[in-house]
Amino acid sequence: MTNSNPPPVDMSLNLSKVETVLVKTEIETPVRTSFGIMHERPTLVVRVTDASGVRGYGEIWCNFPVRGAPHRQQLVETEIAPFIVGRKFSTPKECYKALNATLHILKLQTGEPGPIAQAIAGVDIAIWDMVARRAEAPVYALFGSERDTVPAYASGINPVGVLDTVERARARGHRKFKVKVGFGIETDRANVEAVAADISDGEFFLLDANQGWLPDDAAEALRWIAPFKPYWIEEPMPVDIPPEDWFALKDMTGIPIAGAENFTVRSEFESVVQHKWLDIVQPDIAKWGGFTECSEVARNVVNSGLTYCPHSLGGGVALAASAHLLAAVGGPGLLECDVNENSFRDEVFEPPLDDGVVKLSGEPGLGVNVGVLDQQFP
Numbered sequence: 001m002t003n004s005n006p007p008p009v010d011m012s013l014n015l016s017k018v019e020t021v022l023v024k025t026e027i028e029t030p031v032r033t034s035f036g037i038m039h040e041r042p043t044l045v046v047r048v049t050d051a052s053g054v055r056g057y058g059e060i061w062c063n064f065p066v067r068g069a070p071h072r073q074q075l076v077e078t079e080i081a082p083f084i085v086g087r088k089f090s091t092p093k094e095c096y097k098a099l100n101a102t103l104h105i106l107k108l109q110t111g112e113p114g115p116i117a118q119a120i121a122g123v124d125i126a127i128w129d130m131v132a133r134r135a136e137a138p139v140y141a142l143f144g145s146e147r148d149t150v151p152a153y154a155s156g157i158n159p160v161g162v163l164d165t166v167e168r169a170r171a172r173g174h175r176k177f178k179v180k181v182g183f184g185i186e187t188d189r190a191n192v193e194a195v196a197a198d199i200s201d202g203e204f205f206l207l208d209a210n211q212g213w214l215p216d217d218a219a220e221a222l223r224w225i226a227p228f229k230p231y232w233i234e235e236p237m238p239v240d241i242p243p244e245d246w247f248a249l250k251d252m253t254g255i256p257i258a259g260a261e262n263f264t265v266r267s268e269f270e271s272v273v274q275h276k277w278l279d280i281v282q283p284d285i286a287k288w289g290g291f292t293e294c295s296e297v298a299r300n301v302v303n304s305g306l307t308y309c310p311h312s313l314g315g316g317v318a319l320a321a322s323a324h325l326l327a328a329v330g331g332p333g334l335l336e337c338d339v340n341e342n343s344f345r346d347e348v349f350e351p352p353l354d355d356g357v358v359k360l361s362g363e364p365g366l367g368v369n370v371g372v373l374d375q376q377f378p
């Protein structure tokens, strides 16, 4: 936080409506990860309306399973909206805490901490956007920050056609490129060698295995990858591998290790901040915590000396929210910008990029295209 005395803002809530819409965007090239393929891009948008008539927009992570988005949409409609509409809260945090408290047993009973946390996160983003719009301030300013630029990287680069995708991302202003691995050593090695040879001075490449290796495979992969000096390796192992295996991997490689997009409870973030078995911590604001809890986690990450990098691979509202939170919290972290085809994402928010840096506009709220979003609602 760059300014400890933000101006007073009316943070109170009295919502008259909570609505959702699921937008499916067709794509020509499927998005490939080591665990699954997206043949279309789903975006689950939340719109809240305050009693004063001001609206706010959020987004709920819903990439997987393939038909998992309607379930999250129904969670908002049946479990969240009836609880918060017409109920007064003094702050977004009070609302967030009340929602988590009331849905806690449902999370346990259904074994669905993930989808419920994702639904709450999207509603929380919409609430913060509404409060910021009402105050006619960008969201990052509500957190006392005056920083409006964030360094970024090109993300989600498929294992097929890597260099073409890197070239397109470079032409758009990117200088860091994250390539997917975990597709077998032959494919991985060819792609790592190609991208390492392709990057110029001032450019970097990053790798993301999407939990694709068990500890022995991860160690073996990092041994051959290390000489190519990637900027980081993301999720080399499943999130539920015990910390001692992460420490062992960290000890045997000089490559910074990133992860945490798949943490589902606060204690996991606190554990990593305390014990530091990751170097780069990547909560996804649309997947867990929204602005309310991700801002606390991100601040703790930065204060601990680790690097906070928001995870995002979805639509424009989630991307804008990630950019605002990174601007708000600071540190050396990078904004994840998915460079896979998604026309709806680009219509809602396409971050202006110059030499690898995004500059936020200073418009109220998240600065997303409200006209395009409103057109999606019935």
Ligand SMILES: [Mg+2]
Residues within 6 Å of the ligand: 208, 210, 234, 235, 261
């Ligand atoms: Mg990832």
